[in-house]
Amino acid sequence: MSLHRSEVMPDGPAAGGVRALAVVLRTQLRPFLLSCACGLANQGLQIAATVLGAYLVAAAVTGADPAQLWLLGGLVLGLVALRGLASWWEAYVSHALAFFVLAQVRGWLYRAFVRLAPGKLLRRRSGDLVTRAMADSEGLEMFYAHTLIYLVVAVVLTPLPLVALAVLHPALAVAAAVPLALLCSAPFALRRVNFRHGAAVRAQVAEVGNQVSDVVGGLREIVVLDREGRHRERVRAATSQLAAAHLRQGVRAGLESASNQVLVAATLLATLITAAFLVSGGQLEARWLPVAAMLAAGATAPVVTLFEATKVWGITTASAERVFSLVAEPAATPDTGTLSPTRAAGGYELHDVWFRYDEDGPWALREVDLSLRPGELVALVGHSGAGKSTLAHLLLRFFDPTRGQLTLGGHDLRELTQQRLHELVAFVPQDVFLFQESVWWNVTLGRPDADPAAVHAALAAAQAAEVVAELPDGTDTLVGERGARLSGGERQRLAVARALLRETPVLVLDEPVSQLDTISERRLRDALDAARSDRTVVVVAHRLSTILRADRVVVLDRGRVVGDGTHPDLLRDCPEYARLVAAQWSLELPVTPPQPCQRE
Numbered sequence: 185m186s187l188h189r190s191e192v193m194p195d196g197p198a199a200g201g202v203r204a205l206a207v208v209l210r211t212q213l214r215p216f217l218l219s220c221a222c223g224l225a226n227q228g229l230q231i232a233a234t235v236l237g238a239y240l241v242a243a244a245v246t247g248a249d250p251a252q253l254w255l256l257g258g259l260v261l262g263l264v265a266l267r268g269l270a271s272w273w274e275a276y277v278s279h280a281l282a283f284f285v286l287a288q289v290r291g292w293l294y295r296a297f298v299r300l301a302p303g304k305l306l307r308r309r310s311g312d313l314v315t316r317a318m319a320d321s322e323g324l325e326m327f328y329a330h331t332l333i334y335l336v337v338a339v340v341l342t343p344l345p346l347v348a349l350a351v352l353h354p355a356l357a358v359a360a361a362v363p364l365a366l367l368c369s370a371p372f373a374l375r376r377v378n379f380r381h382g383a384a385v386r387a388q389v390a391e392v393g394n395q396v397s398d399v400v401g402g403l404r405e406i407v408v409l410d411r412e413g414r415h416r417e418r419v420r421a422a423t424s425q426l427a428a429a430h431l432r433q434g435v436r437a438g439l440e441s442a443s444n445q446v447l448v449a450a451t452l453l454a455t456l457i458t459a460a461f462l463v464s465g466g467q468l469e470a471r472w473l474p475v476a477a478m479l480a481a482g483a484t485a486p487v488v489t490l491f492e493a494t495k496v497w498g499i500t501t502a503s504a505e506r507v508f509s510l511v512a513e514p515a516a517t518p519d520t521g522t523l524s525p526t527r528a529a530g531g532y533e534l535h536d537v538w539f540r541y542d543e544d545g546p547w548a549l550r551e552v553d554l555s556l557r558p559g560e561l562v563a564l565v566g567h568s569g570a571g572k573s574t575l576a577h578l579l580l581r582f583f584d585p586t587r588g589q590l591t592l593g594g595h596d597l598r599e600l601t602q603q604r605l606h607e608l609v610a611f612v613p614q615d616v617f618l619f620q621e622s623v624w625w626n627v628t629l630g631r632p633d634a635d636p637a638a639v640h641a642a643l644a645a646a647q648a649a650e651v652v653a654e655l656p657d658g659t660d661t662l663v664g665e666r667g668a669r670l671s672g673g674e675r676q677r678l679a680v681a682r683a684l685l686r687e688t689p690v691l692v693l694d695e696p697v698s699q700l701d702t703i704s705e706r707r708l709r710d711a712l713d714a715a716r717s718d719r720t721v722v723v724v725a726h727r728l729s730t731i732l733r734a735d736r737v738v739v740l741d742r743g744r745v746v747g748d749g750t751h752p753d754l755l756r757d758c759p760e761y762a763r764l765v766a767a768q769w770s771l772e773l774p775v776t777p778p779q780p781c782q783r784e
């Protein structure tokens with residue numbers, strides 16, 4: 185069976201929830217129709233074989249011609265064999281379809297993670313994201329491999345045995361249809377509860393994922409701070425709630441199964457009793473009695489198969505909602521720019537930039553007017569929460585300004601393609617992430633085809649060459665998960681080498697020296713000094729030694745720029761800066777009475 189590769193929806197459906205479940209099938213129409221055909225053949229042959237078998241038994245009992253019985257027997261065996269084949273083929277094509285769609289959905293989720301990172305993912309929990317990519321995606325299998333196909337089969341096949349019963353005698357069709365209608369209405373009556381239970385199960389699975397990922401990520405802290413008991417209790421509470429949610433779901437599903445069985449039995453009984461009355465009244469030949477019973481069973485079979493799948497419909501829809509809402513979520517910074525300027529980036533210009541993380545939240549940045557020029561090393565300083573990292577993140581377009589304009593080389597950042605922006609600006613974050621790969625792999629991540637000489641030059645410039653020289657396999661050494669085999673300072677130096685290797689005209693660094701010893705710190709700063717000759721370098725700085733090397737210092741206070749100038753000027757004119765420096769030196773500098781800060 186050939187499955188279509190989806191070219192229609194490279195990023196997945198734009199709608200969320202149940203609609204998206206069906207929209208996805210548009211790209212897989214042929215395999216879906218084939219699955220339906222197999223499902224119809226499977227169930228149709230089953231009904232035909234049992235009805236013909238019943239007719240055979242009745243014919244044998246009423247003394248039919250042996251030759252005719254052999255023929256009928258052969259036909260029944262043939263139908264049974266074909267049904268077996270159809271059943272296997274249905275399982276194959278429907279699961280092939282489902283697992284292909286699942287692979288596609290996971291691809292869309294990966295794209296969504298990339299598109300939403302980092303701005304939109306900052307507040308999402310990693311356990312929840314992993315649950316969406318794994319367990320929730322897995323939950324969609326039920327829909328594609330079973331639910332929809334069984335719905336088509338039930339809609340097409342259920343009326344046929346009823347019509348056959350009506351041909352035998354209309355009273356038989358009525359007798360079967362009444363309990364059958366009740367059978368069909370039970371899942372509809374319970375559908376709201378089904379949705380509620382499914383949503384609760386999926387939400388609780390995500391919560392367990394969050395708790396487990398917290399424990400795994402924070403194991404060191406948990407052990408050192410002796411908090412095992414507390415976290416064990418949190419995981420236990422989450423898993424108990426999950427068990428309770430599963431139990432509620434199971435009780436309802438069990439109730440649906442029980443009601444299905446009772447109503448199937450009622451359908452058979454009602455048909456048989458009616459048939460018996462008709463036979464005794466001479467309105468039906470006795471040989472049709474077992475046939476009527478099998479026709480009634482045939483009418484219920486597709487419906488029961490469908491309802492076995494819809495018992496977990498709430499889980500399926502909740503999974504779809506969680507998966508497709510993420511797939512359809514728009515990026516914090518849509519990649520709609522078309523400009524890809526080839527010339528050097530030039531500097532940043534910020535005109536009256538305001539920014540807040542939430543629509544109604546406090547301003548993290550306000551009235552920011554700044555020029556960050558090429559060849560300049562600018563230090564962003566300020567108290568904790570002043571807005572330094574937020575400003576750095578705006579320069580990287582993790583977010584767009586809520587108001588005002590931010591340009592690079594004269595172009596609004598929104599006009600540039602994301603790819604071009606990433607080629608122009610390199611970033612060294614506060615919390616460096618190294619993949620569980622070799623040093624070489626990690627350093628060349630942003631430029632995998634880099635010349636070995638360029639890689640070694642970047643390592644040397646970042647003062648990481650000596651780190652690598654001491655590793656057992658040099659640049660081939662595996663760094664461990666998140667770089668666990670390296671010290672914090674070593675990780676930072678590799679991150680700086682990675683950024684330098686990209687040879688971008690702009691470098692943004694968030695506390696790049698916070699974990700370096702004094703000598704490495706000085707060497708690294710020498711490297712940055714060299715790098716800045718033709719670059720715009722912006723450093724979120726806490727250390728006085730970094731601040732003193734900067735050409736300009738921008739002082740932020742509660743989101744506003746309250747000082748912009750050289751160290752001596754600011755020390756003289758900006759009391760906020762003087763206080764920051766005093767705190768760094770651990771002594772009180774004489775600060776003249778507060779006066780408005782001087783902007784450059």
Ligand SMILES: Nc1ncnc2c1ncn2[C@@H]1O[C@H](COP(=O)(O)OP(=O)(O)OP(=O)(O)O)[C@@H](O)[C@H]1O
Nearest residue numbers: 306541542548566567568569570571572573574575
């Ligand atoms: N993802 C976020 N969602 C909501 N508010 C945030 C978020 N990140 C930061 N903030 C808020 O924005 C303000 C500025 O934070 P920011 O991280 O930019 O400060 P900072 O000067 O870099 O602080 P630090 O030196 O402690 O890192 C703070 O009030 C902070 O609480």
